[in-house]
Amino acid sequence: MYSKGLAPLAAATVVTITAAFAMVFFYAPNDADQGFIQKIFYVHVPMAIVALGGFVAGGVFAIRHLRSGDPSWDLRSYVAIHMSIILGVGVLITGAIWAKASWGHWWVWDEPVLVSFLVVFLLYCVYYPLRFSIEDPGRQARYSSVFAITAGAFVPLNFAAVRMAESFTHPRVLSQTGGSMPGDMRLTFLVALLGMTLLFVTLWKLELTAKHASMQLKRMRNRARVAA
Amino acid sequence: MPALPLDEAGKYVAGAYVVFLALILIYVAIIGAKIARIDREISELAGEDEE
Secondary structure, three states: OOOOOHHHHHHHHHHHHHHHHHHHHHOOOOEOOOEHHHHHHHHHHHHHHHHHHHHHHHHHHHHHHHHHOOHHHHHHHHHHHHHHHHHHHHHHHHHHHHHHHHHOOOOOOOOHHHHHHHHHHHHHHOHHHHHHOOOOHHHHHHHHHHHHHHHHHHHHHHHHHHHHOOOOOOOOOOOOOOOOOOHHHHHHHHHHHHHHHHHHHHHHHHHHHHHHHHHHHHHHHHHHHHHO | OOOOOHHHHHHHHHHHHHHHHHHHHHHHHHHHHHHHHHHHHHHHHHHHHHO
């Protein structure tokens, strides 16, 4: 059911990410201001964008669950949020490494982009105790969906608020006018973003497949127990 | 702040990419182990069914 097209998707992911990393180190020039350290941008920013997109997707799947009552949408929502949390850990660690190299500190509390991402990440960390503190599967799915929708709506609001905030420290490399990135850097970034998106979808489908198989196994066991 | 020299910046860049790859590899290993366990349990269940 969920594993359809997984093998070609995984192959496309490997090819795209390999191409992206090759472009990062052999094609994209060093940044005039930050030098070689700016290469972290190509893994950190796509990971952050895809993680935030995954949180929003979790909210959209949750809406479909509440509208249809189909538990498979709740599963899709849960796995999307789970994947985004994992990428979020990567965003926070790579961001801290970049901050240490650029600013001399692992974390800067007065930087709105960093702190807002941490707020979103911590908000979604609440999803797990909320979800697994409810035993009844129907209620669990409904309450989790309500949380996913509310938190999912908060993500773009948070993003807009940070965009409106003035900052002198965090580089503003992406904007409506294309930002300050030259063409070869932008192309590398777009390939990295595509690779990260494919990676997210591949791992999302892989986890859905594993969870679906696990649920089917449980059902088979129960049937075997009843038959015995 | 001026750009870090290549030998110093290289450590940070390598660190960031290693974190990303390690995260993905650990995740894939966990899911792989989970799928292998499910596969084994299905085989056991099928074996019990045949008996």
